[in-house]
């Protein structure tokens with residue numbers, strides 16, 4: 001594939017230097033103006049690490065000292081095409097952060113006491129190697145855990161953890177996308193959508209993709225491309241987001257009623273005959289549906305449609321209008337526009353309503369239902385599945401899957417979760433379900449990010465529950481301060497990672513690189529380890545895991561070392577360069593040929609370009625030819641082997657179909673019936689835990705929507721990005737004028753927002769941009785620091801006092817606002833903002849959805865004028881109450897009875913061997929649950 005902008009379907013950036021000139025680029029020095037002086041740069045591509053989208057960046061390194069002067073978009077990157085949000089270029093702030101952790105630090109004194117000493121990397125590696133080796137030798141393979149906040153590489157850690165034989169991968173998914181994943185997976189087996197916005201005629205978003213959302217920059221530019229070609233845009237959001245403001249329709253249903261709104265679109269499509277009969281007849285398991293819903297009756301397509309009309313009679317536009325608070329005429333208008341778009345209907349929900357509500361997983365399922373009805377699944381201008389648009393090349397060797405199952409990750413209460421019950425880890429540990437011998441938090445700040453953060457704090461302080469904890473992080477954080485070791489890791493311009501994302505109907509890989517290392521090597525200066533080219537002793541993780549794994553099994557007796565031996569130098573330790581060299585030479589179709597055309601090796605090609613387009617036009621993957629040799633025709637186009645569908649006959653040939661048990665899109669899910677939820681065998685509307693019937697505004701009761709991002713902040717990694725905090729430095733509570741009048745507040749007044757376990761005090765923004773009855777607050781601000789001497793030169797972390805008011809009852813009280821400070825960067829003395837925002841997540845109890853396991857973020861709250869003595873930024877929380885709420889929600893789940901722990905066809909992070917799925921086999925391990 002070419003990387004010419006013309007074939008990437010972008011307007012060429014005329015003046016952007018071509019990659020072949022990147023060794024030496026002369027530019028005028030802006031600081032010298034009005035003199036015309038030039039500076040010499042070397043340009044090195046990398047990918048951004050500041051959200052999941054992995055946009056391309058190009059670093060400009062001053063050739064005189066190889067310092068990074070700026071980062072811009074890489075126009076030759078197929079996903080981002082040279083366009084970035086503010087967070088990409090702000091990588092420079094992270095590199096030059098004057099408060100960076102530059103060396104490994106070990107705590108001095110008790111955990112959380114705020115005192116640290118510098119130690120060597122050898123000490124760190126030997127300490128963790130010994131602790132992990134001990135756990136492995138003693139068979140404690142569920143006590144080693146890697147907990148990732150921001151992933152950024154594909155497959156690397158799976159390989160590491162499986163080489164150790166542990167079941168230890170934990171993620172942030174269940175506070176982010178777990179619900180949507182389940183809803184999507186039930187339809188096609190793929191747990192993420194990949195909308196083809198660019199070719200769509202109608203785009204339906206339950207998110208804010210023009211400003212934030214998943215893959216937002218690559219998506220935003222393609223949504224605009226689609227709009228410029230005439231696509232209509234509808235946004236469903238209780239808030240008037242920037243995305244909603246750019247839409248043809250903004251629908252703001254009552255929180256938690258979104259699934260019903262979507263079903264009402266389906267209702268119109270069914271009743272007005274706007275569905276795609278050809279697609280439904282061929283690709284939906286409607287016969288299975290009829291056999292379940294109407295056993296013994298003739299299975300005709302007409303009967304199927306009639307049955308759906310009856311089933312979803314409760315979602316007529318009039319009934320939905322009454323329940324959702326959206327005008328019935330508008331529902332019909334939008335549904336007809338969707339029907340008119342036919343297969344060119346792109347849609348997306350990620351976070352938003354799916355992550356806010358109990359039953360939120362049904363929002364994604366109902367959204368996909370609408371897409372299925374118009375035949376938009378995998379269609380041009382429709383919605384692909386992530387498996388079509390993501391390419392993960394295989395490494396040189398892959399260890400076998402682990403033989404153990406960790407109930408701290410996938411407990412038996414949630415057999416259908418997508419994925420780990422990550423935010424309940426401290427609750428499980430407090431309940432005596434196990435302990436951790438070695439715990440790595442990786443770019444992850446659960447004390448701040450997760451609900452019920454004080455339970456996290458309590459557990460992270462407890463050495464009987466977490467024996468050894470390392471925070472692998474580029475910045476100080478509220479969690480790192482409770483670790484035993486804080487280990488500095490590189491930002492996007494200081495590390496290797498290989499990443500592919502489903503940004504559009506194509507497959508590409510992006511290569512994150514340590515740009516100074518690459519520049520030094522281009523200039524003939526060999527670098528053995530990336531940290532030698534990074535500031536201080538900032539490591540990259542790839543090398544950390546190689547070194548650690550080698551030390552865990554220095555003599556090879558545990559069978560670990562062999563996975564880290566070079567494919568090029570027998571018996572010797574692999575280098576990070578060799579790791580990627582092998583992948584580029586052997587696992588990426590077309591790359592060796594493209595490299596040869598330029599006279600480069602595949603590795604040099606990737607070092608030069610930073611990305612490679614593997615495939616374009618990835619529609620209709622379900623139509624891929626299938627090898628059906630030996631399969632029996634069950635009738636109705638289904639080919640079976642051993643009683644299981646393996647292919648579908650379509651357009652006269654066997655086709656791969658979808659990754660579901662039936663190989664079709666499943667409107668009826670036997671999985672849901674078999675795994676304890678027969679009432680949800682089909683897409684349905686579930687009344688949320690914040691259903692409006694539960695609120696009395698006259699008593700000050702409201703729904704708090706706390707899930708929206710700000711476009712310019714990086715979750716918990718922007719506190720030292722001066723450019724970003726200059727843009728966004730406050731997160732007031734949005735309140736509708738009617739509610740503000742009822743409460744008696746105006747913009748900038750203080751309110752106390754109380755949840756079941758505590759309260760926070762924040763400023764008000766009175767706006768018509770939110771539904772009456774709903775208050776909203778962005779989760780992107782409200783950082784804090786406890787110590788003056790740690791992370792003191794911060795742009796976003798006010799100093800607070802942490803007080804224990806009674807056992808389990810805590811108060812955080814601000815004692816200093818954001819203030820200018822002295823540092824080697826003169827901008828730190830020019831800070832003009834003081835707010836920094838207010839934290840809210842500490843006051844949220846955990847609310848795990850009984851089916852998906854997703855934390856249901858929306859909160860039932862009381863909103864009132866601040867009390868006498870309340871101070872802006874106050875956060876008060878009671879962990880004894882929060883544990884009670886946890887047990888209440890736990891009781892709603894339906895524990896699996898066996899024989900398996902989870903459907904084998906469901907995705908699972910770092911999937912174990914099939915034997916580990918068996919409850920019997922598991923019980924034989926010492927006669928007790930792993931991790932206990």
Ligand code: SF4
Pocket residue numbers: 048049050051052053054055080083084085086087088089215216217218
């Ligand atoms: S959308 Fe912004 S933060 Fe995310 S990868 Fe792209 S440039 Fe970076």
